[in-house]
Amino acid sequence: MIDFEISEEIREIGNALIKFIDQEVVPLEKKHADLLADPRKMYGPDQRYTEEFLALRKTVRMKSAEAGFYNVFGAEQLGGMEMGPFTAAHLYEVMNEKYGPDRPLIHTVVIPSPFTNGLSPILRFLNPDIIDEVCPSIASGEKTLCCGISEPDAGSDVFNMKTTAVKDGDEWVINGTKQWITNSPYADYCMLFAITDPEAFKKRTGTGISGFFIDTKTPGFTVPSVIPVMGAYGSETGIVSLENVRVHKSRMLGKENQGFKVLMTGVNTGRVGMSASCVGMAKWGLEQSLEYSKTRKTFGQPIAEYQAIQIKLAEMAMNIYAARNMVLHCAWKLEKGEKALKEISIIKAFCTEMLSKVMDEAIQIHGGMGLTNELKIEAGYRYARIMRIPDGTAEIQRRTIARQLLSGDTDI
Numbered sequence: 035m036i037d038f039e040i041s042e043e044i045r046e047i048g049n050a051l052i053k054f055i056d057q058e059v060v061p062l063e064k065k066h067a068d069l070l071a072d073p074r075k076m077y078g079p080d081q082r083y084t085e086e087f088l089a090l091r092k093t094v095r096m097k098s099a100e101a102g103f104y105n106v107f108g109a110e111q112l113g114g115m116e117m118g119p120f121t122a123a124h125l126y127e128v129m130n131e132k133y134g135p136d137r138p139l140i141h142t143v144v145i146p147s148p149f150t151n152g153l154s155p156i157l158r159f160l161n162p163d164i165i166d167e168v169c170p171s172i173a174s175g176e177k178t179l180c181c182g183i184s185e186p187d188a189g190s191d192v193f194n195m196k197t198t199a200v201k202d203g204d205e206w207v208i209n210g211t212k213q214w215i216t217n218s219p220y221a222d223y224c225m226l227f228a229i230t231d232p233e234a235f236k237k238r239t240g241t242g243i244s245g246f247f248i249d250t251k252t253p254g255f256t257v258p259s260v261i262p263v264m265g266a267y268g269s270e271t272g273i274v275s276l277e278n279v280r281v282h283k284s285r286m287l288g289k290e291n292q293g294f295k296v297l298m299t300g301v302n303t304g305r306v307g308m309s310a311s312c313v314g315m316a317k318w319g320l321e322q323s324l325e326y327s328k329t330r331k332t333f334g335q336p337i338a339e340y341q342a343i344q345i346k347l348a349e350m351a352m353n354i355y356a357a358r359n360m361v362l363h364c365a366w367k368l369e370k371g372e373k374a375l376k377e378i379s380i381i382k383a384f385c386t387e388m389l390s391k392v393m394d395e396a397i398q399i400h401g402g403m404g405l406t407n408e409l410k411i412e413a414g415y416r417y418a419r420i421m422r423i424p425d426g427t428a429e430i431q432r433r434t435i436a437r438q439l440l441s442g443d444t445d446i
């Protein structure tokens with residue numbers, strides 16, 4: 035029987051999360067409003083976060099870890115609470131609905147990105163000694179991670195990766211360049227993927243690539259530049275250069291040449307969180323639009339009286355309703371232990387595109403005000419536009435959906 039009612043227990047976690055943010059993070063935002071409103075204070079001349087801003091984020095991370103939210107999705111073996119996809123669907127939705135876009139002390143800080151930071155599922159593939167060594171400081175929020183997969187010539191086409199790791203005694207020597215790596219300019223550790231068997235890798239069957247857990251202070255590991263995207267003055271995303279970076283064999287993530295499987299366990303977790311975030315943010319956009327359309331008057335009456343505006347509001351709600359139920363249904367399948375490969379791709383593509391449409395209409399309903407950065411709707415629009423690219427583009431999601439359908443996975 036299909037059942038994706040949000041349980042009382044999960045609702046309580048959601049309420050506690052909102053209470054925590056209201057009590058611990060919102061006052062910090064108010065106290066540091068000057069810094070947070072001025073990109074020249076958040077970012078230095080090198081377009082990287084300033085020490086002051088990084089310290090604020092660390093404070094929030096550590097408070098969140100203490101309150102039990104930072105590690106809510108981390109595996110128990112790593113020190114997390116191991117709450118499942120259903121909880122993820124609910125928490126990301128309520129958090130985004132309540133706070134909307136452009137809250138740099140909330141998003142990806144209170145709860146880290148589901149697989150590229152914090153107690154990432156990828157860390158389960160570390161050997162137990164290394165888990166004991168590194169996970170406590172990651173769980174406390176003191177140290178952070180990044181995940182290096184993409185390269186200048188390998189985004190959608192992961193199998194065009196060029197970075198190599200060559201065995202030398204008990205160590206691996208890594209050379210190459212990674213691009214678009216979120217949090218790389220600030221991370222303490224990098225979960226990095228490189229070719230370890232070029233012949234096997236060439237066959238494009240998923241072998242020949244291995245994962246490594248690297249201390250970013252290791253000689254040869256540098257982040258020479260950051261990549262600001264869409265209207266941003268600075269960036270969280272960087273280019274990673276690897277020049278003869280030596281990593282001990284005990285720091286491999288999973289088995290030699292089996293890195294692709296390791297990588298995929300993380301990617302799927304991330305897509306549920308991202309889809310639910312889009313649902314929550316779209317609800318925020320609809321609420322703003324309802325409020326504004328009831329108060330903004332033209333030609334002597336609220337714009338909500340015009341059918342042209344009503345149709346927009348109705349279509350926003352139709353899209354959100356479809357997306358929300360899709361995410362919950364997919365989470366329900368995952369909770370049952372299904373792989374739900376097709377469904378994960380469906381929600382990632384649908385929810386990110388849905389949010390783009392909703393935010394676009396929200397701007398239209400707000401007229402000129404929608405374009406100002408005062409109401410933050412344009413920030414929601416930028417967020418939506420950006421999310422259609424990372425973690426697998428909309429086209430790559432469709433490729434996965436079609437492949438699944440054509441291979442017999444036609445249950446819809």
Ligand SMILES: Cc1cc2nc3c(=O)[nH]c(=O)nc-3n(C[C@H](O)[C@H](O)[C@H](O)COP(=O)(O)OP(=O)(O)OC[C@H]3O[C@@H](n4cnc5c(N)ncnc54)[C@H](O)[C@@H]3O)c2cc1C
Pocket residue numbers: 150181182183184185186188189190191213214215216217263271420423424425426427428429430433
């Ligand atoms: C903000 C941001 C953060 C990111 N964070 C990380 C990170 O932390 N770690 C990491 O490793 N990577 C990260 N990425 C990289 C991201 O995963 C890639 O950008 C993404 O996979 C797309 O790769 P690409 O940019 O090289 O585009 P390309 O792969 O060059 O694609 C260009 C266009 O061609 C389309 N296309 C490509 N192949 C096909 C096909 N077979 N069929 C149909 N259309 C196709 C694409 O959909 C796209 O429209 C991040 C990217 C961004 C923008």
